[in-house]
Amino acid sequence: MLGRLIVLLGDDYRLNLRRAPDVRRACHEAYGPPSAPMAVSLTELLGVIGAHQWRTKGVRVPALDARVHPHYGVFSPVRAEYVDLVAHAPLPPPADCRAGRRIAFDLGTGTGVLAAVLARRGIDHIVATDISPRALDCARENVRRLHLTGRIHVVGPGLFPDGRADLVVCNPPWIPARPTSALEQGVYDPGSGMLNSFLTGLTAHLEPGGEGWLVLSDLAEHLGLRTRGELLAGIEAAGLRVVDRMDARPRHPRARDVTDPLHAARAAEATSLWRLASR
Template sequence: MNQTIHWTEHGQSMQAMWGGDSRHPAPTQIQTISQISAEQALQHMRQNIALLWRGDYHQGKQLLAAIKKRVHSKARTHNDFHKHRLQQAQHSRLFQQLLIEIQPDGQISNNRAPNVAGAITDVYGSPNHTNLLLPLHLLLGYIGAHEWHKTGVSIPALNEQKIHVPYGVFSPVRGEYLQLVAEAQLPEPCHSAWDIGTGSGVLAAILAQRGIAHITATDNNPRAIACAQANIQRLGLTGQIHIQHTSLFPEGRADLIICNPPWLPAKPSSDIETALYDPAHQMLQSFLSQALNHLNSNGQVWLIMSDIAEHLGLRSSEALPQWIQSAGLKVIHKTDIQPTHPKAHQHHHPLANARNREITSLWQLSAQ
């Protein structure tokens, strides 16, 4: 968020910081509006003319909803994952063309607009010192994420204690695999554990609850580090869990190394998708290839993976077992569970055929 956007409004030169998704270009043409039809708005947006909404805030939300409805109704249904992702990226870029201006104190001058200081601080880490120009659809996502952050997600495997997750950190809302981690037999002995790519810190917390005395949780995302630290402190587990900002492994060895990497080998099309997509399974393969070098004698590697990439034709069913074997590891136990999240049972989603067959597994591995 360091690019300044300029536009002219009522004959005056205006400027604000650009807060749109970094994977899409900032607008070069901006037109201010307070009333327009969805069809007219789309015509401008398809010509790369961004629309800065000055009308009633709730009418702006209605306009965005009408735009999305028109775009989605005309969208082609792609059973092919790559075509589906391309279309998603094109839609995301289009929706980024309807803007809202936010003042440094989180106020929005539009009629009936809420104060969004909390949501903005959640995303950017500190209050703005200048006006911010933001796509309305991103702002609505920030507001929704902020409410989830405040409310928290109840975790059955933590006796219904809550994990609080801000925007940009993977949330355990679909946490069927957490119970697998809570119930799987630990290696013997198991005095130390590492949670690689900890995100919210939920896996580290479950391992601490199981009595492991020394746990290191790592991540390379500063937002995830701050999130995990806050959750671990809130749960009273700072005596057992150390959070470390690093890529993959810390120094030394552990009795148990656990990782829940991104499940889909694709390029993220937005900043928030980096927890979901791992191009060419780079993180997964790096983790597997290095894990044995950090494992104590009789230690185990626990890998949490979904097979949805196989159902989408993005990974063969033989690939993961081959990578495990090539890393000098062997499977000692594998536990499967079916997803319980609502998307797994949708029948009209373009990728429903894969989602309906998805299985999530806990792979327990040891040295060959």
């Protein structure tokens, strides 16, 4: 019902309603500078306000002992399990053992949270990429906040940067379907495009002895949108092998919400870190 309610924003994003909150800053962050009056659904506006609150207050990430500030349309690191997997998986040795210097790529960096975790784990240089200009701005802001500009270089838009790395990390959107709004772009990956691009391009960007870490929920499997066999076939077709897999159960409240229509799938969900290497 809320999605059917439409509100009119003035040419300065002001809501001309009695007792209406001031949404101008939130709308500016989501839509850019105002130019003309615009109509949006109430559901959309509530999402914009929520995104502004997250951006202002930040989300505490225990693995960093710090807060990360997501922008509108950038996936928020509220699910600690995927961050914890990257914080605890064994690191591959550096290609140049004499120098002892590790290089990592973080593909689809979003807020930059995984790049920051890798830096805190001692990775010497991380190149973080994203196809979204919003995400690139968000990651750069968080890298500055965390005082990691000397270790993390945010580049894009694109998926793979130039060169090779000892470790390539990718946490693609989990659901192979098309998003209906900017707020869903961190969850939906139409046709598994980003997942497949990561797998097919990984070997060409790994140093000898390097690893690719695919961090992926199996929610799509429980919803019948992708099978485990299809994922394994994609890994094999890309000339990769599975070194190991680490799993984490969901800890977010929706996994325990029995009124959620997707409760059965969410309760069975696991997030996995697949350690991949060239065959």
